[in-house]
Amino acid sequence: MTRRHLGIAALLATTILLTGCGSGGSPGAAGSPSASATPTAACPSLEDVPDSERDCAVYDPDTAMAENERYREELPVDPETQVELDALVEPARRALEALTPPATVEDVVAALADIGLDESSIQTMDNGTGVLFGAFAGGGCLTGFVAPDGAVTVEAGGLIADGGCLAASGH
Numbered sequence: 255m256t257r258r259h260l261g262i263a264a265l266l267a268t269t270i271l272l273t274g275c276g277s278g279g280s281p282g283a284a285g286s287p288s289a290s291a292t293p294t295a296a297c298p299s300l301e302d303v304p305d306s307e308r309d310c311a312v313y314d315p316d317t318a319m320a321e322n323e324r325y326r327e328e329l330p331v332d333p334e335t336q337v338e339l340d341a342l343v344e345p346a347r348r349a350l351e352a353l354t355p356p357a358t359v360e361d362v363v364a365a366l367a368d369i370g371l372d373e374s375s376i377q378t379m380d381n382g383t384g385v386l387f388g389a390f391a392g393g394g395c396l397t398g399f400v401a402p403d404g405a406v407t408v409e410a411g412g413l414i415a416d417g418g419c420l421a422a423s424g425h
Contacts, residue, residue, distance in 0.1 A: 329412040335393040339410035345369045346396055347408045355404035362387050362400055371396070377420040388419025395419035 297310040331339065349365040350357070357365075359378045362385045367373045375390035384401040390413075397419055398408040414421055 327415045329415060331394040331412040336410065338392050339394045339396065342369065342371075342391055342396055343408050343410050346371075346398070347406055350398070350400050350406040350408065351404065353400065353404065356402040357385055357400045357404070359385055361385075366396070377418055379420060386420060390419055 295310045296313055297308060298315045299312045346366060346369055349369050350362065353361045353365055359380050362378055363373055363376050366376050366387065366389050371389045371391055377388045379386040384399055386397075386399050388395050388397045391410075394410060394412050395414075396408060396410055398406065400406050413419060
């Protein structure tokens with residue numbers, strides 16, 4: 255998500271949250287005057303302009319961007335599951351290193367299936383610079399990358415917070 259999209263999302267969320275806030279009147283007193291103006295838009299904080307002088311709901315874009323990336327966080331796995339996942343790393347690495355470069359998505363899926371992973375649990379993404387993969391394996395994931403020159407990385411860990419083993423493209 256770009257900063258522009260994040261700003262639009264923050265604006266929408268803030269507008270929804272602020273709707274009806276700060277009426278200043280008693281409940282049910284329609285049209286009661288407000289003691290102060292209610293912001294109707296969100297805007298990023300600026301170092302040279304005090305927040306109190308702005309007529310918008312101020313937010314920190316860096317904090318908002320960091321929150322937006324939380325879906326990528328890896329969930330923890332229990333120690334027994336981690337041991338089982340770690341035992342798959344070397345067989346997966348050997349199977350992937352045996353592929354003839356440049357490996358295709360189909361090659362990567364077949365190599366991981368050959369070590370016993372279910373093909374339907376293997377996610378891949380080829381962005382033209384190699385094949386990213388994530389494969390569900392008994393309570394966790396094997397993830398990694400196969401570069402066009404045949405270099406391979408394989409890691410074992412938990413699912414990502416968004417679900418699955420591989421973050422969706424464009425996130």
